[in-house]
Structures are given as C-alpha cells and as structure tokens.
Amino acid sequence: xxxxxxxxxxESNEEEPVHLPxxxxxxxxxxxxxxxxxxxxxxxxYVIHGLTSNVNNRMASLAIAEDxxxxxxxxxxxxxxxxxxxxCILRKMNRDDKIIFGKGTRLHIxx
Amino acid sequence: xxxxxxxxxxxxxEMGQEVTMRCQPxxxxxTVFWYxxxxxxxxxxxxxxxxxxxxxDSGMPKDRFSAEMPDATLATLKIQPSEPxxxxxxxxxxxxxxxxxxxxxxxxxxxxxVV
Numbered sequence: 001x002x003x004x005x006x007x008x009x010x011e012s013n014e015e016e017p018v019h020l021p022x023x024x025x026x027x028x029x030x031x032x033x034x035x036x037x038x039x040x041x042x043x044x045x046y047v048i049h050g051l052t053s054n055v056n057n058r059m060a061s062l063a064i065a066e067d068x069x070x071x072x073x074x075x076x077x078x079x080x081x082x083x084x085x086x087x088c089i090l091r092k093m094n095r096d097d098k099i100i101f102g103k104g105t106r107l108h109i110x111x
Numbered sequence: 112x113x114x115x116x117x118x119x120x121x122x123x124x125e126m127g128q129e130v131t132m133r134c135q136p137x138x139x140x141x142t143v144f145w146y147x148x149x150x151x152x153x154x155x156x157x158x159x160x161x162x163x164x165x166x167x168d169s170g171m172p173k174d175r176f177s178a179e180m181p182d183a184t185l186a187t188l189k190i191q192p193s194e195p196x197x198x199x200x201x202x203x204x205x206x207x208x209x210x211x212x213x214x215x216x217x218x219x220x221x222x223x224x225v226v
Contacts, residue, residue, distance in 0.1 A: 034214075042219065042220075043115075043202050043204070043217030043218055043219055043220050044154070044202070044204075044217050045216075045217065046214035046215065046216070049214070087154075096166075096167075097208070098144070098156055098159055098166075098167055099144065099156070099204075099215055100156060101146075101153060101154035101155075101156075102153070103153055104153075
C-alpha cells in the first residue's frame with residue numbers, strides 16, 4: 001500500500017490560513033487523495049478528496065502537485081474549532097478501497 | 112440528520128467477559144468499517160464489509176474478535192473473551208460506494224475499558 005508522510009504537529013494563529021502538507025511519493029494512478037480530521041473526543045470526519053485537479057469545498061481546499069507526489073490541505077481562515085488531527089490518506093478506486101489511517105498532523109490553533 | 116449510531120458509548124467490563132458493540136450505519140449505505148483507536152497504535156482498521164459481506168478482516172485478532180452484519184441496519188463487533196489490552200475506542204463508519212471513492216461517516220465511538 002502506498003504510504004503518506006505528514007509532519008507530526010503544526011501551529012497556526014487564529015484567523016490565518018493554514019497549509020498542511022502531505023507527501024505520497026509512491027502514489028499509484030488508482031489512488032485518490034483523501035483528507036479526514038478528528039476533533040477531540042470525536043470520530044474522524046471527512047474533509048475533502050481529489051485525484052488530479054485542485055478541489056474546493058466549504059471546509060477546505062486541496063492542492064495537488066502536478067506529479068501527484070504531494071498535496072496540501074488549505075484551511076483558508078483557521079478558527080479554534082479547527083484544532084484537530086488531520087489525516088492524509090490514499091484510497092484506491094477499486095474494490096480494495098479501505099481507508100488506512102497514518103499518524104496524521106496535530107494542528108494547534110493559537111488564539 | 113443522518114448519522115452512524117454506535118452503542119454503547121461506554122463499556123467497562125471485567126477480563127474474560129464477552130463484549131458486543133453495535134453499529135447502525137446510515138440508511139442506504141453499503142459499506143461498513145470497524146476501527147480501533149489507542150494512543151499507542153492510532154486508528155487501526157479491524158474489518159470492513161460491502162453489502163453485508165466481509166471484504167477484509169485481516170486486521171482483527173481472529174481468536175477473540177468477530178464481526179458480523181446480521182442485516183443492513185446492524186453491524187456488530189464481538190470480543191470473547193475480553194482482555195485488558197482490548198481497552199480502546201472502537202469506531203464504526205459507513206459509506207456508499209457509487210463513484211468508487213466516496214466519504215465515510217464515522218460514529219461517536221464506543222469507549223471500552225477492560226479491567
């Protein structure tokens with residue numbers, strides 16, 4: 001299974017943009033890039049996913065490198081409620097589409 | 112507001128006892144995942160089902176764990192006998208596979224403590 005590499009933790013100031021990086025140099029053509037986050041004492045929740053093109057939704061933006069070997073989750077204006085562990089996950093677009101979580105990045109938001 | 116429901120939310124049991132955790136997936140979803148989360152190991156995939164059939168349960172200790180879907184509205188994870196090392200938060204998630212890569216919705220988890 002292709003692996004992802006994320007920083008263990010990051011800090012950002014409230015109301016500023018946050019760029020969360022993810023490296024996935026062994027990504028295959030059948031892998032989608034998914035991001036989930038886990039708020040304290042809650043189950044993980046879906047944030048965004050993409051294949052090749054950049055994606056935007058109400059929660060975040062996903063910027064995917066042209067060679068697809070890295071991606072960046074962008075929170076445009078972080079709030080205290082965005083403090084969570086963010087997971088970058090590769091998920092295959094075939095029958096074996098299980099979701100395997102790594103360690104993720106713990107994001108701290110400073111007021 | 113559709114959500115995945117897990118019961119019980121908390122369970123304390125003695126070593127050797129049987130534990131059953133239940134999950135009600137979102138109506139119409141055809142994929143169910145079971146995860147275990149501990150501080151040391153993070154989120155581990157135990158098993159997942161598609162249309163009630165197990166697709167992969169390689170992450171589950173076979174000697175004491177079992178997962179089933181008696182019907183489309185209920186998934187169960189059973190531990191028999193339970194051990195202190197099984198103490199963890201167990202999450203269930205469900206999803207609907209239409210375009211081959213869709214989001215999974217997670218429940219609030221069952222916090223299991225085995226003493």
